[in-house]
Amino acid sequence: MIDWSADRAAxxxxxxxxxxxxATRLSPRLFDAVKYSLVGGGKRFRALLLLSSYRAVGGSxxxxxxxxxxxxxxxxxxxxxDLPCMDNDDVRRGRPTVHRAFDERVATTAGVAMVPFxxxxxxxxxxxxxxxxxxxxxxxxxxxxxxxxGGMIGGQLLDLExxxxxxxxxxLERIHRGKxxxxxxxxxxIGGLAARGTAAQCDALAAFGEAIxxxxxIADDVLDxxxxxxxxxxxxxxxxxxxxxxxxxxxxxxxxxxxxxxxVDDATATLERVGLLTRELDSLxxxxxxxxS
Amino acid sequence: MIDWSADRAAxxxxxxxxxxxxATRLSPRLFDAVKYSLVGGGKRFRALLLLSSYRAVGGSxxxxxxxxxxxxxxxxxxxxxDLPCMDNDDVRRGRPTVHRAFDERVATTAGVAMVPFxxxxxxxxxxxxxxxxxxxxxxxxxxxxxxxxGGMIGGQLLDLExxxxxxxxxxLERIHRGKxxxxxxxxxxIGGLAARGTAAQCDALAAFGEAIxxxxxIADDVLDxxxxxxxxxxxxxxxxxxxxxxxxxxxxxxxxxxxxxxxVDDATATLERVGLLTRELDSLxxxxxxxxS
Numbered sequence: 305m306i307d308w309s310a311d312r313a314a315x316x317x318x319x320x321x322x323x324x325x326x327a328t329r330l331s332p333r334l335f336d337a338v339k340y341s342l343v344g345g346g347k348r349f350r351a352l353l354l355l356s357s358y359r360a361v362g363g364s365x366x367x368x369x370x371x372x373x374x375x376x377x378x379x380x381x382x383x384x385x386d387l388p389c390m391d392n393d394d395v396r397r398g399r400p401t402v403h404r405a406f407d408e409r410v411a412t413t414a415g416v417a418m419v420p421f422x423x424x425x426x427x428x429x430x431x432x433x434x435x436x437x438x439x440x441x442x443x444x445x446x447x448x449x450x451x452x453x454g455g456m457i458g459g460q461l462l463d464l465e466x467x468x469x470x471x472x473x474x475x476l477e478r479i480h481r482g483k484x485x486x487x488x489x490x491x492x493x494i495g496g497l498a499a500r501g502t503a504a505q506c507d508a509l510a511a512f513g514e515a516i517x518x519x520x521x522i523a524d525d526v527l528d529x530x531x532x533x534x535x536x537x538x539x540x541x542x543x544x545x546x547x548x549x550x551x552x553x554x555x556x557x558x559x560x561x562x563x564x565x566x567x568v569d570d571a572t573a574t575l576e577r578v579g580l581l582t583r584e585l586d587s588l589x590x591x592x593x594x595x596x597s
Numbered sequence: 598m599i600d601w602s603a604d605r606a607a608x609x610x611x612x613x614x615x616x617x618x619x620a621t622r623l624s625p626r627l628f629d630a631v632k633y634s635l636v637g638g639g640k641r642f643r644a645l646l647l648l649s650s651y652r653a654v655g656g657s658x659x660x661x662x663x664x665x666x667x668x669x670x671x672x673x674x675x676x677x678x679d680l681p682c683m684d685n686d687d688v689r690r691g692r693p694t695v696h697r698a699f700d701e702r703v704a705t706t707a708g709v710a711m712v713p714f715x716x717x718x719x720x721x722x723x724x725x726x727x728x729x730x731x732x733x734x735x736x737x738x739x740x741x742x743x744x745x746x747g748g749m750i751g752g753q754l755l756d757l758e759x760x761x762x763x764x765x766x767x768x769l770e771r772i773h774r775g776k777x778x779x780x781x782x783x784x785x786x787i788g789g790l791a792a793r794g795t796a797a798q799c800d801a802l803a804a805f806g807e808a809i810x811x812x813x814x815i816a817d818d819v820l821d822x823x824x825x826x827x828x829x830x831x832x833x834x835x836x837x838x839x840x841x842x843x844x845x846x847x848x849x850x851x852x853x854x855x856x857x858x859x860x861v862d863d864a865t866a867t868l869e870r871v872g873l874l875t876r877e878l879d880s881l882x883x884x885x886x887x888x889x890s
Contacts, residue, residue, distance in 0.1 A: 384706075384709065390702060412677065424741070440734075441731070448717070449713070451713060
């Protein structure tokens, strides 16, 4: 097993630092809400993926600020996902959701504020590891694209619109490629770009991220059925309550889990072909399908 | 009087073009909502200010895409301002607000999608007028900063939090510098940056934008009292209904209008000192306090 505690601590520190830089620019309640959503724990999977991809390509600087940027994008998506007009959820990471701890206005506004905040943090983080302003801007763009129309936001809405509708496997995959996949793909890709990987290396990392991103979502769907609210830190059985189309619903529980496993195998094979399958990246890929929360 | 119809038409065209570029990347309803909010008319004041600032510094290329970017930021702010959890308004530019024409989920999501969309459009627009990728990234950053935590979003929330509270003139100005001022300031500044203005020119344009931005908000407060819903294209008397602190409420109607006039005089004097007070910029500054909607 790989010990991620030092990386997690570095990312958490970078998040607090980036956040504190906002203190004088935000109203106190908005600042509190942004910080509340960012420092509430979480697996930091996307950040670890970014750091591992960066190191796989040979990067050796401290990329924790860059890694913090993808966690900010991720946090924004959780805040808005939980809103009353979206999934209307009360619990996240074992704590009240932002609109419960604060209110709906603050949660809506804090979420929006986090998108440019993430772009800024990505830009600064790329400069930190020695990239030029042009390269840093391209990296910040990847984070924005993943959070933008074609990525997460589009997937999120497709997901909401699908509730109660008939959806086939292709339709479901399209949703998840946007909703979860775009940011996980971007995390791996940004790690490669930050270490100035070759086009072949960056393409392989992006493909790896895309595949494990999809596996991640399938595993989430499975966990929603097999997990408990306590272990998940969020309401279990939510998808069924909302009558959402999920992989287990379309394929059955076992075949869905098998599909996630196969995606992970393909993903690691992709990395192996370009010589980037480090122990860290292999471990993260396995974690996607073996985790319990 | 200056005839702005050609500029307005060019900006409207650029908005439609930028928007159509999103078509394949968004779900149909999300795309419809973004487009609905963008092509619903409006004065295009921020776009005209950007174009005029650009030309004042000697820019001669077609900057309509860059100008479209600040209108996208502005549209995002209107969509979220009107949400039920914010001002809860039903009419905007004489049409149903986005969450009325669609629903709250779509309006929330469309608004968020517009922030990275605006950054992308600003970047492309800056490249269009011949700026380097680094310069274009800096310009896109200004648009993001204006829409971000320190700018509009912060001001919007301070505004909401102030409802029913005791607020002095300083507190009110802090809100409006963020809420309306930041983007109007950025529009003038971006025009200067896009034409590669000197630091003194860009500073003067930013100061000009900041002052007329504040005057714009004071005039809005005055119009909310003196205007009609029909002429404004939005619900008149809304501030009073919401028990908001406004300039007329703090200063009285006449002194508030006087203050706006003085700000505009100061703003034009600032430009005159650096030789940038063109007929166009003078006309826009006067429009701020002379408009009827």
